[in-house]
Amino acid sequence: MTIDVRLPTVLRQHAGGQAIVQAEGSSIGEVLVDLSRQFPTMSDQLLTEKGELHKFVNVYVNDDDVRYLDKLDTKVEDGDVVSILPAVAGGDG
Amino acid sequence: MAEITMVSRRVATSVLDLIGNTPMVDISALSPNREVSIVIKLEGQNPGGSVKDRVALSMIESAEKEGLLLPGQTLLEPTSGNTGIGMALVARVKGYTLKVVLPDNVSPERRALLELWGAEVIDSPGSEGSNGAVKMAREMAEAHPEWAFLYQYGNLANPRAHFEGTGPEIVRDCPDITHFVAGLGTSGTLLGVGRFLKEYNPDVEVWAVEPPAGEVVDGLRNLDDGYIPPIFTELNGEELLDRKTVVGPKDSILWTRKLAELGIFAGISTGAALAGAIRCSQKIESGCIVVISPDGGWKYLSTGAWTDDIDVVTERARNTIYF
Known part of the structure; x- marks a missing residue:
């Protein structure tokens, strides 16, 4: 299925400046692999050589961080929105 | 009555x-x-107006106990506001000088409170968010080893304040x-x-x-x-x-x-x-x-x-x- 993926400013340069792109897959892992196929220079920004999520990447399905769901096995369905955000220093409340 | x-x-x-x-x-x-x-x-x-009073007090008193903070010493901290305000309050009461590295796009009230309690505000680029403040403060801490750099992002006295208090x-x-x-x-x-x-x-x-x-x-x-x-x-x-x-x-x-x-x-x-x-x-x-x-x-x-x-x-x- 086709999923909308929202990219942060820092990754848009790898996707011709687009803020939202489409990718195929039924899990987060499949969606990220498809993104890497479409935009090869984005690949090493998303996944490590071992195929794990890059340390400084947070991926969300409908605002929930997949690290606390089923990680790369987290399922996605039609209508879900996937967002990628870099891990940065947070504010301090 | x-x-x-x-x-x-x-x-x-x-x-x-x-x-x-x-x-x-x-x-x-x-x-x-x-x-x-x-x-x-x-x-x-809290008296400084935020949860960060706990963290400020915990980090400063831990550093005092460990001998990492001496009377009258200067403190340096990157903050988007509240930790700086808490530290400014504690520093004012305990007699330390405080320098805070603050992104230049925080609300003006945060800056005003810091200055009210005598902290020196050093601006970091707002476009870099808290990341920019952290980076700048780390560089300054390296250049000034005589300053006490308690660093809330890396100081276990920060979570300890909540483990023991909150x-x-x-x-x-x-x-x-x-x-x-x-x-x-x-x-x-x-x-x-x-x-x-x-x-x-x-x-x-x-x-x-x-x-x-x-x-x-x-x-x-x-x-x-x-x-x-x-x-x-x-x-x-x-x-x-x-x-x-x-x-x-x-x-x-x-x-x-x-x-x-x-x-x-x-x-x-x-x-x-x-x-x-x-x-x-x-x-x-x-x-x-x-x-x-x-x-x-x-x-x-x-x-x-x-x-x-x-x-x-x-x-x-x-x-x-x-x-």
């Missing part, structure tokens, strides 16, 4: 003794699930807690309270709420410039948290306004945490959620958060650090 029993004087000897023991209030009226109660802990009641207070006042929801910045509150709660009852779930900070940090060149607080890694935050959810500025402001309807005047990061608690309430069958309100609304009056058009305020919030 009302009858008064006088036993002994009950007056704090220092304003620092007033840090902690903040009140909690039931706000279940906002819960979308009748089987789920929501209780909020009002950290804005966490026990929550269990004392709300023993039926099933879920704890708080914002993720340095991760100190979540790690400290979260660890205490899991020891109290391993079934308590810990949910983190974060703003979409990375969306607006345009100073980031690539993802390798990313940042995870060292305390989060050291205390294995990924293992501790049960869920992490992102809340944008519009929802944060809407829920801050809803709270005001109950008479609770809180800052915008409280609205973010509350939005997370509301989502939690929708996803569980029953329980009691405790959510942290990091600060009061005073420092955000100039943002128009309660009065201006929601879309205008949301756009403004995208360019201001409110978390």
Whole structure:
């Protein structure tokens, strides 16, 4: 299925400046692999050589961080929105 | 005249003794699930106006005990505001000089409070967010080893303040807690309270709420410039948290306004945490959620958060650090 993926400013340069792109897959892992196929220079920004999520990447399905769901096995369905955000220093409340 | 029993004087000897023991209030009226109660802990009641008073006092007193901070020494800290304000308060009372590295797009009230308590404000580029302040402060700390660099993102006295203070207070006042929801910045509150709660009852779930900070940090060149607080890694935050959810500025402001309807005047990061608690309430069958309100609304009056058009305020919030 086709999923909308929202990219942060820092990754848009790898996707011709687009803020939202489409990718195929039924899990987060499949969606990220498809993104890497479409935009090869984005690949090493998303996944490590071992195929794990890059340390400084947070991926969300409908605002929930997949690290606390089923990680790369987290399922996605039609209508879900996937967002990628870099891990940065947070504010301090 | 009302009858008064006088036993002994009950007056704090220092304003620092007033840090902690903040009140909690039931706000279940906002819960979308009748089987789920929501209780909020009002950290804005601390004397410096935020939860960060606890962290400031804990870091400074730990450094004193360990001999890392000597009388009259200069302190340096990167902050988006509240930690700096807490440290400025403690530094003023204890006689230290404080320099804070502050992104130049924080609300003007934060800057005013820092200056009021005598802190020197050093601007970092707002476009780089808290990341930029951290980077600049680390460089300055290296160049000035004579300054005490307590560094809230890497100092275990930060989560300890919550393990020893905030966490026990929550269990004392709300023993039926099933879920704890708080914002993720340095991760100190979540790690400290979260660890205490899991020891109290391993079934308590810990949910983190974060703003979409990375969306607006345009100073980031690539993802390798990313940042995870060292305390989060050291205390294995990924293992501790049960869920992490992102809340944008519009929802944060809407829920801050809803709270005001109950008479609770809180800052915008409280609205973010509350939005997370509301989502939690929708996803569980029953329980009691405790959510942290990091600060009061005073420092955000100039943002128009309660009065201006929601879309205008949301756009403004995208360019201001409110978390």
